[in-house]
Amino acid sequence: MDGVIIPHCCECMRRLYDGWVEMNASVKPQFAYQFSVPTVNTNLSVEYFSKTLNQFKEDIEKQFNKHISDESLIRSIKVYNKTRQLLNRLYELRKREKPSVSGFQVQEILDICMSTPKEKFNEYFEPYLQELEMRETGVFNDFRYRVLLYGGMYNPSIVKYIEGDGTGGIVICEDACHGYRYFDTEINMEADTEPMTAISRRYLGKMPCARMAGSHGERTPDIVVKLVREFRADAVIYFATKRCDNLFWEYQFVKDALEKENIPIKKIEGDISGDIPQREIRSFIELLDFIEA
Amino acid sequence: MEYRLKRTQQLQDFLKFSQEHKEKSTMKDMGEKAGALLKKPASELSASQKRGRGITDMFIKAYDPNSCVVWHSLFMPTEIFQAMDIVPFTAEMAAAGIAGAGISRVLVERGESYTQCMDSCSFATCSAGAMLEHLFPEPDFIVTTSQLCDTAMKLARFSAQITGRKEFFIDVPFGGMVMNPDQYRDAVDYVAKQLKSMVKFIEQETGRKLDEDRLYEVMQRSNEAREWFLKAMELRKNNYPLVRGVQMLDYSVVLLNIWGTDAAVDIFKSLYEEMQAACAKGGISKGIHRIVWIHLRPYYDNTIINYIEKERGAYLVHEMSNFIFWDAFDPADPYRSLARKMLSNPAYSPVEVQFGIYEKYNKLFNVDGMIGFTHKGCRHLYSSIHMCAEHLKDDTPWLVIDGDCIDPRAYSFPLVKTRIDAFFDMLDMKKERME
Numbered sequence: 121m122d123g124v125i126i127p128h129c130c131e132c133m134r135r136l137y138d139g140w141v142e143m144n145a146s147v148k149p150q151f152a153y154q155f156s157v158p159t160v161n162t163n164l165s166v167e168y169f170s171k172t173l174n175q176f177k178e179d180i181e182k183q184f185n186k187h188i189s190d191e192s193l194i195r196s197i198k199v200y201n202k203t204r205q206l207l208n209r210l211y212e213l214r215k216r217e218k219p220s221v222s223g224f225q226v227q228e229i230l231d232i233c234m235s236t237p238k239e240k241f242n243e244y245f246e247p248y249l250q251e252l253e254m255r256e257t258g259v260f261n262d263f264r265y266r267v268l269l270y271g272g273m274y275n276p277s278i279v280k281y282i283e284g285d286g287t288g289g290i291v292i293c294e295d296a297c298h299g300y301r302y303f304d305t306e307i308n309m310e311a312d313t314e315p316m317t318a319i320s321r322r323y324l325g326k327m328p329c330a331r332m333a334g335s336h337g338e339r340t341p342d343i344v345v346k347l348v349r350e351f352r353a354d355a356v357i358y359f360a361t362k363r364c365d366n367l368f369w370e371y372q373f374v375k376d377a378l379e380k381e382n383i384p385i386k387k388i389e390g391d392i393s394g395d396i397p398q399r400e401i402r403s404f405i406e407l408l409d410f411i412e413a
Numbered sequence: 414m415e416y417r418l419k420r421t422q423q424l425q426d427f428l429k430f431s432q433e434h435k436e437k438s439t440m441k442d443m444g445e446k447a448g449a450l451l452k453k454p455a456s457e458l459s460a461s462q463k464r465g466r467g468i469t470d471m472f473i474k475a476y477d478p479n480s481c482v483v484w485h486s487l488f489m490p491t492e493i494f495q496a497m498d499i500v501p502f503t504a505e506m507a508a509a510g511i512a513g514a515g516i517s518r519v520l521v522e523r524g525e526s527y528t529q530c531m532d533s534c535s536f537a538t539c540s541a542g543a544m545l546e547h548l549f550p551e552p553d554f555i556v557t558t559s560q561l562c563d564t565a566m567k568l569a570r571f572s573a574q575i576t577g578r579k580e581f582f583i584d585v586p587f588g589g590m591v592m593n594p595d596q597y598r599d600a601v602d603y604v605a606k607q608l609k610s611m612v613k614f615i616e617q618e619t620g621r622k623l624d625e626d627r628l629y630e631v632m633q634r635s636n637e638a639r640e641w642f643l644k645a646m647e648l649r650k651n652n653y654p655l656v657r658g659v660q661m662l663d664y665s666v667v668l669l670n671i672w673g674t675d676a677a678v679d680i681f682k683s684l685y686e687e688m689q690a691a692c693a694k695g696g697i698s699k700g701i702h703r704i705v706w707i708h709l710r711p712y713y714d715n716t717i718i719n720y721i722e723k724e725r726g727a728y729l730v731h732e733m734s735n736f737i738f739w740d741a742f743d744p745a746d747p748y749r750s751l752a753r754k755m756l757s758n759p760a761y762s763p764v765e766v767q768f769g770i771y772e773k774y775n776k777l778f779n780v781d782g783m784i785g786f787t788h789k790g791c792r793h794l795y796s797s798i799h800m801c802a803e804h805l806k807d808d809t810p811w812l813v814i815d816g817d818c819i820d821p822r823a824y825s826f827p828l829v830k831t832r833i834d835a836f837f838d839m840l841d842m843k844k845e846r847m848e
Contacts, residue, residue: 128587131563132792134763135764135797141763142764142800154588159582164603168599175596333566333582334584337570365534365790366563366567369571370567
């Protein structure tokens with residue numbers, strides 16, 4: 121490993137940096153980098169964040185003795201935008217009455233996407249996506265409920281529990297850091313000619329994580345309701361990662377918004393690894409039968 | 414402004430609630446004491462009493478229907494509010510008073526019924542409980558910063574929702590203490606511009622205009638108070654105890670919301686004079702172990718501090734909550750000055766900054782031991798205190814007491830005492846060996 125970059129996006133992440141750098145970790149990075157990410161989406165914060173990213177670029181160049189030109193950044197933006205387009209097409213399939221992909225499959229695709237150079241991912245994924253788009257049959261024929269998953273970094277078991285063992289659910293969207301929020305909007309190079317400004321604007325303006333504040337952060341409950349409508353979800357499972365105050369406190373705002381629309385919501389508390397309460401998930405899905413009745 | 418009329422009832426409700434739910438309290442007869450303090454002339458009060466009166470005065474003003482009141486998060490500088498005659502009400506710190514009054518248990522539980530989370534910060538949870546019970550004075554507007562805590566941001570959003578008042582949010586970049594000069598300049602400009610926008614927001618919301626000359630004076634007064642406090646701290650470097658530790662902990666100047674007032678200047682000048690007088694007498698007692706206290710204390714119970722000072726011969730020579738981390742303001746450049754203050758908070762930088770500060774404390778104050786009181790729900794100090802103790806254990810003995818400043822439910826002094834005794838036994842032995 122040549123380095124580790126941990127943005128200060130929330131309190132747990134800041135200590136991950138401190139812990140890794142300062143304590144006697146068995147794997148110690150030669151290059152550890154931390155920078156601040158604004159919590160608001162305003163013209164001022166976009167301008168400030170682009171300066172931060174420019175500084176980050178300079179430090180990376182210095183550390184690895186490589187020059188990053190504007191041209192190469194623009195090229196990279198195009199590649200990443202292509203990835204975003206592909207993933208958006210994938211999510212369109214989930215809006216169908218009978219989705220041709222399961223939540224578990226999407227999770228695997230996203231895992232691969234996040235850990236693969238995007239040029240490669242785009243090359244291999246596009247033909248597979250076309251095949252999925254042609255498919256007219258649904259991935260499950262016996263599911264009863266379409267579930268939207270909300271969270272930060274959610275525990276992978278949650279998807280398995282919703283979709284597996286005859287529980288009767290299918291995950292049709294994840295409003296999560298490694299879900300829809302990863303690719304929901306493209307970088308708009310027509311609005312900003314300077315690449316770092318364009319990257320900043322996209323990053324701060326994308327679907328908000330619970331860490332975001334100000335008017336942009338307050339959009340979260342409305343966005344969840346909108347996603348429920350778009351993906352025709354029957355219910356929402358809200359995954360609150362242990363010790364994430366942002367997620368715990370955001371819950372009531374989301375719950376209030378969903379309850380106004382008569383959309384059932386269930387909060388599950390747990391870590392991003394390890395086990396989570398399968399029984400609670402099953403009983404929530406079973407409860408939906410009664411709500412429906 | 415009909416909402417302001419609710420404040421009179423809210424104060425009565427608060428007092429009634431306190432009577433009905435009061436448990437063991439560190440501020441016994443709080444109402445009577447506060448009333449007596451307000452009647453006494455300033456010349457008859459000690460610095461600590463003046464501090465108590467300053468805080469009480471501000472608290473009572475916040476319930477006055479004629480006051481313009483802002484609810485603000487911790488570490489939001491209050492100089493601009495003072496210059497506009499706006500009463501600052503620190504919603505999270507009000508929880509400390511609630512704990513002192515012995516009613517934090519029931520309000521933490523009420524707050525948890527909202528957050529559905531038992532490991533969040535009890536300052537915020539308790540305040541949420543008080544808001545749900547409508548015990549806090551209706552604000553005219555709300556100001557929040559991203560510094561320090563995520564919970565503070567969410568609490569403010571909840572406050573705006575429950576009161577129906579508008580919120581202004583200030584984003585403060587993390588890591589000001591480790592930025593390079595260019596980054597720091599950009600960060601200062603970024604925060605300063607937001608502070609200017611905040612003034613416009615306040616002017617719109619309240620119809621008040623900020624008088625720049627008045628702000629200049631407030632900034633000067635803030636500097637003056639800061640100077641007196643620093644002079645007082647200087648006296649503690651090589652002397653026997655000059656003031657009781659529990660009193661010093663309650664100054665918590667980094668959280669104080671009366672900076673920029675005449676009261677703050679008077680309090681810190683009196684503190685300096687008291688310490689000077691105590692110096693001349695050789696201290697208020699003959700302590701044995703010089704201790705630096707990290708973070709705050711349990712506000713529902715004073716036993717820990719009393720025990721270490723009265724029974725174990727320890728005395729506090731500095732407290733992290735009294736660490737003046739900011740430079741003197743340039744009153745001619747108020748927004749950048751305040752921005753620099755907001756960016757220089759060591760708790761809002763990588764933990765290496767805290768290592769450096771404690772190493773410095775250790776030498777400057779000739780310290781025998783460090784005691785860190787961790788607050789269970791604090792995502793900043795809980796972990797950093799443990800990391801500091803681990804990192805610095807070869808330089809100075811550390812005792813880390815895991816606890817909670819506001820929530821008394823898991824507190825047990827006998828359990829804490831065992832660890833305190835082991836720590837001081839070790840310090841005693843070390844001292845004997847040295848002698």
